[in-house]
Amino acid sequence: MFSYRQVRRGLAALALMWAAGAASGTEITIACGSVGTDIEVCRKLMDEWSAKTGNKVRIFLTPNSTTDQLALYRQQFGAHSGEVDVLMVDIVWPGIIKEHLLDLTPYAQGVQRQHFAAIIANNTVGGKLLAMPWFTDAGLLFYRKDLLEKYHEKVPATWEELAATAQRIQDAERRAGKRDLYGYVFEGKAYEGLSCNALEWIASYGGGTVVEPDGRISIDNARAAQALDMAARWPGTIAPKNVVSFAEEEARSVFQGGNAVFMRNWSYVWDLAQQGDSKIKGAVGMAALPRGEGGKSVSTLGGWQLAVSKYSKHPAEAADLVMFLTSKEMQKKRALLAGSLPTYPALYSDQQLLRAAPYMAQLSTAFASATARPSTVTADKYNAVSSALWNAAQATLAGRASGAQSVHQLEKELRRVRRGAAW
Missing domain, CATH: 3.40.190.10 (Periplasmic binding protein-like II)
Known part of the structure; x- marks a missing residue:
């Protein structure tokens, strides 16, 4: 039999252990690119999310080739692996891997209406928002x-x-x-x-x-x-x-x-x-x-999105990271850091962004x-x-x-x- 004092001590110890675990935060693994400055920029933006939430982020390195990336994802999906929580997905992938992605509609809370409508339509399959636009592109x-x-x-x-x-x-x-x-x-x-x-x-x-x-x-x-x-x-x-x-x-x-x-x-x-x-x-x-x-x-038409694997063990935290990285503020920072093209039409009239990246004004013909x-x-x-x-x-x-x-x-x-x- 345990005494009342022993039980209290045990509960106190469990509480301290829980607090220590909470303080350390959840670790989210993200695959966020492999060409140019992808990883460097991704790390800078993720550090801001970590500071805000107390959660940790680990970068999962992927092959340079988009074909090899998709093959790797499919291997993980086949094993129902939760090793990667957040996936960077090409604009053509949502329909291909739809059964393996989390519906982000409850987490988006309507912010998807601020992005280019065509990209959101591309990312919506069977009424489910399977990915959030991160940046767009064209040849x-x-x-x-x-x-x-x-x-x-x-x-x-x-x-x-x-x-x-x-x-x-x-x-x-x-x-x-x-x-x-x-x-x-x-x-x-x-x-x-x-x-x-x-x-x-x-x-x-x-x-x-x-x-x-x-x-x-x-x-x-x-x-x-x-x-x-x-x-x-x-x-x-x-x-x-x-x-x-x-x-x-x-x-x-x-x-x-x-x-x-x-x-x-x-x-x-x-x-x-x-x-x-x-x-x-x-x-x-x-x-x-x-x-x-x-x-x-x-x-x-090119561009990349962020999605959450259906097999993630931390779907809420992973979705929160996606919404943070694809927010208007973070897309602007990414554009300033890497010259990427935002998916928010409003940012194309942002004067600070146009001063820093005047070439954006030259892209209207390509996008048209x-x-x-x-x-x-x-x-x-x-x-x-x-x-x-x-x-x-x-x-x-x-x-x-x-x-x-x-x-x-x-x-x-x-x-x-x-x-x-x-x-």
């Missing part, structure tokens, strides 16, 4: 202002003009001793980034969006084939032969190292190109991507022409659709197939993926 053309001025060239308006300008400057600079300079670099590796590039080429030529919003597979057409044939002329001429192994960071490394005239990439590159260790600081321009022959400029990947209509089959697209595009880039052969084979593959009259 952009970066160029060397100094080299264009040196050779009296304009920013190219068409892909044909880009190729001609890139070739001229590349040849002239190499004759002057700059043997490592290339005219153009882009994401040519067989992964999601190449799907984005290919969609931009095809749509800019009037070749459709591979799978149309009504579900129709439209890729087998002459304009789409022409677009792929156009891009196939770049590797080994204005682009390195190994551009077919480039993801975002490989392309940035070449461009920021002063070894390319033009580059296609996302907006995060701008801030990094202005850093003190950049060889092209102050010499970079940014514009909408060129248009295709007889077509228009098209950028693939942005096209979404066919992820909504193809839902959980999107990854197979994108994989088929990037493989077809790389087959053309590598010279294994003509544009016409690639789009014909791609249409057959997409019909196999669909396996029926509708997605």
Whole structure:
């Protein structure tokens, strides 16, 4: 038998243990990016949440490739692993991994109405808000202002003009001793980034969006084939032969190292190109991507969201972290720190932000022409659709197939993926 005094002492000890545990806070694990300054910026913002809540945050490192990231997430979902509480998810993923994400509607408390409506619609599946927008993006053309001025060239308006300008400057600079300079670099590796590039080429030529919003597979057409044939002329001429192994960071490394005239990439590159260790600081321009022959400029809509794993052991704390990081205040800080593009329309008229990031005013054309990947209509089959697209595009880039052969084979593959009259 325990005495009353012993019971009181035991309860007091338990209370002290509980208090010590509460004081130490809950530990939340977040996967919040892997390119550029993602981790550094994420840590700064998370420190503010930790100071506010007393909770701890641990960063989970993910692969650079978005394809590899999704594969890793799926492995964890398959094991019902709660190792990662908060996930950074690509704009095309909510529909793909919908059954593994927590509905954030109760935690958002209406703040989702302050974001761009199209992004919220993208993140809402079956009436559930599965992710909160963190920053948005679109494919952009970066160029060397100094080299264009040196050779009296304009920013190219068409892909044909880009190729001609890139070739001229590349040849002239190499004759002057700059043997490592290339005219153009882009994401040519067989992964999601190449799907984005290919969609931009095809749509800019009037070749459709591979799978149309009504579900129709439209890729087998002459304009789409022409677009792929156009891009196939770049590797080994204005682009390195190994551009077919480039993801975002490989392309940035070449461009920021002063070894390319033009580059296609996302907006995060701008801030990094202005850093003190950049060889092209102050010499970079940014514009909408060129248009295709007889077509228009098209950028693939990008951007990242934050979501909570359904298997998190701390869903309330994880959701609170998501709402904190995606708040207007934190998105503004992230824009100032990393040059990322906010998902709150109101921030695009914020004078402090515009003074610090004047390039934002140049992006209206790119966003006006942005096209979404066919992820909504193809839902959980999107990854197979994108994989088929990037493989077809790389087959053309590598010279294994003509544009016409690639789009014909791609249409057959997409019909196999669909396996029926509708997605």
